[in-house]
Amino acid sequence: MRRKAYDDLLAWKNGKTKQALLVTGARQIGKTYLIREFGGGEYDHVAEFNLATDDVTRESFLAARSADDLALRISIAADGPLVPGHTLVFIDEVQECPNVVTYIKTLVDRGEYDYVLSGSLLGVELENVRSYPVGYMSELMMFPMDFEEFCWATGLADQAFAMARDCFERQTPVPDFLHERLSALFHRYLLTGGMPDVVAAFVRDNAVDNVRTLQADIRRFYNRDITQYAPRDRRLVIQEIYRMIPGQLNNPTRRFKVGDIADVQRFSQVQDEFLWLSRANVALPVYNVDEPKGPLRAAEERRLLKLFYSDVGLLTGTYEKRSTLGILDGLGTQSGETSSSHDRMNFGGVYENVVAQELVAHGFAPYYFTGKKVGELDFLIEDADGRIRALEIKSGSRFRSHAALDKALVAPGYGIDEAIVFAETNVERDGKVLYLPVYMVSLLHRTRQLV
Incomplete structure (x- = not known):
């Protein structure tokens, strides 16, 4: 591929x-x-x-x-x-x-x-x-295939992404025919993720049963690696943390509650276990910062974090198959919404996982911020020139409601240069806030260099 x-x-x-x-x-x-x-x-x-x-x-x-x-x-x-x-x-x-x-x-x-x-x-x-x-x-x-690579695998022409990139740069709506095509592909990407064997199976079969089998196999491989390579006295806790990720991402804040780990009260007790999963490249930690201004690394607070799977397909593959039906049509809910159908679920954690995955693959070190006066900002990223972007990720229909982002933009002393809401919508600017279709997160890039 x-x-x-x-x-x-x-x-x-x-x-x-x-x-x-x-x-x-x-x-x-x-x-x-x-x-x-x-x-x-x-x-x-x-x-x-x-x-x-x-x-x-x-x-x-x-x-x-x-x-x-x-x-x-x-x-x-x-x-x-x-x-x-x-x-x-x-x-x-x-x-x-x-x-x-x-x-x-x-x-x-x-x-x-x-x-x-x-x-x-x-x-x-x-x-x-x-x-x-x-x-x-x-x-x-190297990382799993990103959304653009997934599109290549499905046969999407390069010109399609070039047109979307032009709309992104000029902040103009994507033509309906292309917007619908990219949205449909993105929803399929949420189900498959970017593991090449999984993508190949999906492209070949246009079905999810074999996809889910391969995803389960990969998760078993990762658990076997923990058993084989992790320090003996840490293996059970590392495996428990890895298994807990889907459930933790289903809570309203997405923050990993360390107290949910058996016999653990403080982050310092399991800091090395989280670090092992990160260094093994099977989980992506996103740490809190004390304040939303650069340099973000200087404000990092490692006791508070969100923990994502390295591949969004491995996450959606853990959920019951029927519960993911809404993903295909972008019909999930988000925190604070009520669902009119028992088959719809809150896909907020899924959307945040794919965003974290794309940001890391494209050279960013994403963070998040939470404060009593403002609330929570889903992601903060820093460009190579030091510009700070605040990203809100919305999986439901109420994507214009973002109180924390609004407060952060007017809070004195904060250094947010750009505010973006990624949602099931087209390109639109409303004052200081830029609304983008969620698939456009694949167009955010920070200069990558071999080290």
């Missing part, structure tokens, strides 16, 4: 001097597939090693005692020729052999081959690497 990260890989290849590339991200997001596609398209030769499935190669690499020793073992294990200047060495599931990361500095110094390393849970498994090769390794974080 077409992925934006391909361009990041190409930029690394063309712009690097002596850097390997470490591709990180959660399991099942398409890292291996994309790197293979990149290698096949941009190199004459590719030597691939999967250290999770190839026991012989893994044990051989673990036995290496120097960079020269590892280079020899790579040449022996490779199926094809290693041609200097024309070969990509791709080492997958590198967390199984952390010493590869230690020796990579010397290997790239030779300048013979390009090296791409990848794996799952690298944020937690590579913490104790003996000598991280600073200056010799760039890192690319």
Whole structure:
């Protein structure tokens, strides 16, 4: 499938001097597939090693005692020729052999081959690497397919998004035919999410049963990873927190109530468990800030947070299938509304999850704000130039009611430069507030760089 990260890989290849590339991200997001596609398209030769499935190669690499020793073992294990200047060495599931990361500095110094390393849970498994090769390794974080990539997979023409982007920039309504098409695709994206295998199944079958089966499998994989990789004395609590996310997102504030965890009274008791889920890239924490002005990171308050799944489809897949019927037509309710049908549910948590997912994938570190005098702002983001945007996310019909946002815009000392309400509507400006269709969150981008 077409992925934006391909361009990041190409930029690394063309712009690097002596850097390997470490591709990180959660399991099942398409890292291996994309790197293979990149290698096949941009190199004459590719030597691939999967250290999770190839026991012989893994044990051989673990036995290496120097960079020269590892280079020899790579040449022996490779199926094809290693041609200097024309070969990509791709080492997958590198967390199984952390010493590869230690020796990579010397290997790239030779300048013979390009090296791409990848794996799952690298944020937690590579913490104790003996000598991280600073200056010799760039890192690319991959995410599930975003909404635009999902649209590509369904066959939507590039011109459609270009037209929507033009309407976004000029703040003019999207033509009805395109607005209806993008809204319908967005509602389907809420059901499928961006896991490539799940998206492929949906595009192939146009049904959700296999989609939900694959989503359940992925959640089981993540729970198995917790059992295998998390510290033994923290595993049960980490699993409990991960299982609690859907229920916590169904409460009116979306804030994670730490007191709901068995035998826990204070955030400090479970701070490391939340951090593990974040570093494993299976959950997205969004922290509170003391006040809505920049720099947001300086105002971060880690005792209060919202916790989202890394993929919105994994969230909707936890709900009963019939309860998600309203998603297809944008007929959910939001906090404070009453439903005329027992089949309709509050999709506020689902909408906030997809927004958090898109913001993180597009380079933002989202926060939220809550204050006694103002109320709660769903998201705050900071652009590269320091501008602060307040985002309100509305899943129901009462999207013009946003008391907290109105109060924040006139509160003295607050630094909000732009206010946006994302809802089931078209583009419209009303004074200081810009209303945008919720699918347009995919058009918010902050400059991403390889680090």
